[in-house]
Amino acid sequence: xxxxxxxxxxxxLKTGQSMTLQCAQDxxxxxxxxxxxxxxxGLRLIHYSVGAGITDQGEVPNGYNVSRSTTxxxxxxxxxxxxxxxxxxFCASIxxxxxxxxxxxxxxxxx
Amino acid sequence: xxxxxxxxxxxxxxxxxxxxxxxxxxxxxxQYFMWYRQYSRKGPELLMYTYSSGNxxxxxxxxxxxxxxxxxxxxxxxxxxxxxATYLCAMSGRYSGGGADGLTFGKGTHLIIQP
Numbered sequence: 001x002x003x004x005x006x007x008x009x010x011x012x013l014k015t016g017q018s019m020t021l022q023c024a025q026d027x028x029x030x031x032x033x034x035x036x037x038x039x040x041x042g043l044r045l046i047h048y049s050v051g052a053g054i055t056d057q058g059e060v061p062n063g064y065n066v067s068r069s070t071t072x073x074x075x076x077x078x079x080x081x082x083x084x085x086x087x088x089x090f091c092a093s094i095x096x097x098x099x100x101x102x103x104x105x106x107x108x109x110x111x
Numbered sequence: 112x113x114x115x116x117x118x119x120x121x122x123x124x125x126x127x128x129x130x131x132x133x134x135x136x137x138x139x140x141x142q143y144f145m146w147y148r149q150y151s152r153k154g155p156e157l158l159m160y161t162y163s164s165g166n167x168x169x170x171x172x173x174x175x176x177x178x179x180x181x182x183x184x185x186x187x188x189x190x191x192x193x194x195x196a197t198y199l200c201a202m203s204g205r206y207s208g209g210g211a212d213g214l215t216f217g218k219g220t221h222l223i224i225q226p
Contacts, residue, residue, distance in 0.1 A: 045213030
């Protein structure tokens with residue numbers, strides 16, 4: 001198993017641009033989530049999904065969109081990037097024993 | 112007041128020392144407590160997972176939860192240079208953190224084990 005994979009590893013955007021951060025898992029986990037990690041702030045939940053076709057907001061959802069068309073994929077869309085969205089983004093999934101697996105992260109800089 | 116407080120360090124100790132990492136929290140609804148290890152430029156990986164108060168041991172690692180004091184600890188025995196990383200505490204009212212609340216994380220403590 002590859003576990004949780006994320007692409008790209010790094011990205012630089014200009015203010016106002018849009019992009020999609022990709023997340024995939026091959027463990028057949030129903031629950032997936034997106035966190036952002038900022039210095040001095042810890043990790044904060046952006047959006048989560050309890051299964052294909054079902055998504056909901058976490059603590060900091062503004063400026064982000066998600067969809068879950070398959071069990072494997074959970075992309076995160078930035079609609080109009082802002083410098084405040086400069087962060088490291090982690091995707092995670094939870095197995096049936098409730099252990100949360102994190103991906104390697106995407107480092108995003110918005111200029 | 113933040114829900115979870117964790118000293119960011121850095122904490123530097125010599126190889127072989129016993130390391131104590133701590134978090135305090137304010138939300139009495141938290142029932143599940145986790146410790147994650149995060150190496151530089153990597154994703155967090157789960158080290159320990161405990162429910163309610165008590166101790167749990169796994170090899171060189173011991174997790175301790177004191178719900179009456181709202182205080183959790185991670186002890187590392189016989190510390191190794193490979194233990195150098197950032198250690199994040201996390202907690203949830205709902206097992207591993209599924210749902211709208213997700214996991215509430217501390218900011219992480221940067222640990223350095225000197226050879």
